[in-house]
Amino acid sequence: MFCPKCGSEYKPEYTTCGDCGVQLVSELLPTSEAALENAEFEDILATNNPGDVALIKSILDGEGITYLFQGEHVAPFVGFAIPLRLLVRKDQVERAVVILKDFDFSFTFGGLNNSD
Numbered sequence: 001m002f003c004p005k006c007g008s009e010y011k012p013e014y015t016t017c018g019d020c021g022v023q024l025v026s027e028l029l030p031t032s033e034a035a036l037e038n039a040e041f042e043d044i045l046a047t048n049n050p051g052d053v054a055l056i057k058s059i060l061d062g063e064g065i066t067y068l069f070q071g072e073h074v075a076p077f078v079g080f081a082i083p084l085r086l087l088v089r090k091d092q093v094e095r096a097v098v099i100l101k102d103f104d105f106s107f108t109f110g111g112l113n114n115s116d
Contacts, residue, residue: 001026041068041087044097048080056086056100063099065092 001010001024003017010017015024047053053069060067070085088096 039066040090042090042093043070043085044088044093045086045100046083047086048075048083050075050080050084052103053084056103059099059103060088060096063095065089065096065099067096 001012001014002008003010003020003022004025005020005022006017008017008019010024016022017024045056047056053072057067057069066089068087070087071082072084075082075084
């Protein structure tokens, strides 16, 4: 049995992950968080604004795009002085850029990376 969120393996008699509290599955699917370790990601934007992060997550979740925000768990402890970097799975980068191209970063310290 495996946790689909953290990837921990359990004995067959367990049904719930002790860390995450989610229902265990018999095998991990490629979309589980544990499978993300082997996926290739590309850095497409940076922001210091936690509001941007929340909105971008909502948009990308709604579109089914796989992403990570690098520095997300550290930034609050340093007053968001470091930029949070949005990493998107390489095969979804083009779609993510199109979706986020009209996002207004005028009030933040970040924005889409220029590929020019």
